[in-house]
Amino acid sequence: ITYNRDYVVIVEGPEKAGLLSDRGVRAAVGNIDDPETYRKMCVDRSALVVATNSDEMNTNIAFTVRELNETVPIITTADSPHSVDILSMAGSTKVVELADLLGRSFANWTMCGNFQANVIGRFDELVIAETPVINTPLVGKTVVESKLSELLGVTLVGIWERGRPLVPTADTRITRSTVLLLAGTEKQIEAYDDVFSIYQMFQHAGDPVIIMGGGRVGAAIAKRFEEREVPFLIIEKNPKRTGDSVHTVFGDAADLSTLKRAWIEKAPAALVTTHDDATNIYLTKYFRSLRPDLQIISRANQDRNVSTLHRAGADFVMSYPVLGVDAVFSFFTNQDVLMLVEGLTLFRVQAPGSIDGLTLAESRIRQDTGCSVVAIKDDGKLVVNPGPSVPILKDAEMIIIGTYEGERQFFRTYFKT
Numbered sequence: 001i002t003y004n005r006d007y008v009v010i011v012e013g014p015e016k017a018g019l020l021s022d023r024g025v026r027a028a029v030g031n032i033d034d035p036e037t038y039r040k041m042c043v044d045r046s047a048l049v050v051a052t053n054s055d056e057m058n059t060n061i062a063f064t065v066r067e068l069n070e071t072v073p074i075i076t077t078a079d080s081p082h083s084v085d086i087l088s089m090a091g092s093t094k095v096v097e098l099a100d101l102l103g104r105s106f107a108n109w110t111m112c113g114n115f116q117a118n119v120i121g122r123f124d125e126l127v128i129a130e131t132p133v134i135n136t137p138l139v140g141k142t143v144v145e146s147k148l149s150e151l152l153g154v155t156l157v158g159i160w161e162r163g164r165p166l167v168p169t170a171d172t173r174i175t176r177s178t179v180l181l182l183a184g185t186e187k188q189i190e191a192y193d194d195v196f197s198i199y200q201m202f203q204h205a206g207d208p209v210i211i212m213g214g215g216r217v218g219a220a221i222a223k224r225f226e227e228r229e230v231p232f233l234i235i236e237k238n239p240k241r242t243g244d245s246v247h248t249v250f251g252d253a254a255d256l257s258t259l260k261r262a263w264i265e266k267a268p269a270a271l272v273t274t275h276d277d278a279t280n281i282y283l284t285k286y287f288r289s290l291r292p293d294l295q296i297i298s299r300a301n302q303d304r305n306v307s308t309l310h311r312a313g314a315d316f317v318m319s320y321p322v323l324g325v326d327a328v329f330s331f332f333t334n335q336d337v338l339m340l341v342e343g344l345t346l347f348r349v350q351a352p353g354s355i356d357g358l359t360l361a362e363s364r365i366r367q368d369t370g371c372s373v374v375a376i377k378d379d380g381k382l383v384v385n386p387g388p389s390v391p392i393l394k395d396a397e398m399i400i401i402g403t404y405e406g407e408r409q410f411f412r413t414y415f416k417t
Helices: 014-022 035-040 055-068 081-090 098-109 148-152 186-201 216-228 256-261 277-290 303-312 320-333 365-369 404-414
Strands: 009-011 027-029 049-051 074-078 094-097 118-123 126-132 155-161 164-166 178-184 209-212 232-236 248-250 269-272 295-300 316-319 344-350 372-378 381-384 397-403
Touching: 009 014, 014 027, 035 055, 049 055, 055 074, 055 081, 074 081, 074 320, 081 094, 094 098, 094 320, 098 216, 098 295, 098 316, 098 320, 126 186, 126 372, 148 155, 148 186, 155 372, 155 397, 178 186, 178 372, 209 216, 216 232, 269 277, 277 295, 277 303, 295 303, 303 316, 316 320, 344 404, 365 372, 365 404, 397 404
Parallel strands: 009 027, 049 074, 074 094, 209 232, 209 269, 232 248, 269 295, 295 316
Antiparallel strands: 118 126, 126 178, 155 164, 155 178, 344 397, 372 381, 372 397
16 A cells, blocks of 8 residues: 555455455455456456465465466465475465564564674665664764764664654654664675674673574574574473473563573563564563663564554564565565565655756755655766765656655655646
């Protein structure tokens, strides 16, 4: 809906279709394993088919669609890593392992070990990266006081404050829960890491990160930590879920004695990964009451619980649905961008004729739309983080970051119909 793409959601009953329709979602009724359903939906003219059911049903859907069309792209989700090959053989163009994707996102956002800014997009020489600022000297400063652009060359083009996206102004204050969205060249992002990653490296050197839950997501986080040589402990009730007793504390995460055995007093971070949002909210609130300084990253299985988890004390929330949507949209648009937190978008556009010849400052793009121009490509040359005096010439390509509303306002302002 946000990107004005035509779509239809196929469900197997009028009641479900009605509920979706009440929420503004375009739905159709049909058996999702019946070729006739996809024939009626004109799958031959479809740009993409997405299957998000069980691994078994997704395999059935892929086979069914392939009976009718051998070329339409098919994206399927996989709960089990063992299903990836089967889904590919059934005809899936791309298989998204959500548990692995979520686990890697948790690990990338955990401030520990050799922590570095998380690169989420590349456009030629332009690099887009996001990074928490907890435990760094940036906490408490305004954007202008941070001097990131003057000292390191990076541009602060967006922030998230407990899940709320903002386009910062010079007076925006950076807090312990702020996440920065940075734009710059590879060397400029590395310069940021050289200056600020060191503060986390020595904050809790050698102390293990606590992972709540030893399921697929917890196992994916543990695998990532092992690759980075980050110490960790998994708290798990069920001994059958993990055979790694060296890195596992068996017990209830709500039991203080269990947490003490997991070094809760010294842990740099706690990752709450269960598949039940009520449990995640409860544990998040409990851990925040025990350790006000603890970095807490929580999992949300339903979008509606993201804000509740932030209120409970989570510094960052990993939304299961949002990660899946971003993975699908990244494939669909053929862009190497994965927004780990919903709310900000990056888009390319040819410079509108109304600002031809104006400088970036004269165009008033930021003032009128709230969007930031992070790069301008003209005659094959890309200017990263262009200054206010850089001219915008005809046929130049601009790379812009803004909120969803900012993007819509940009097109309303400069491409009036």
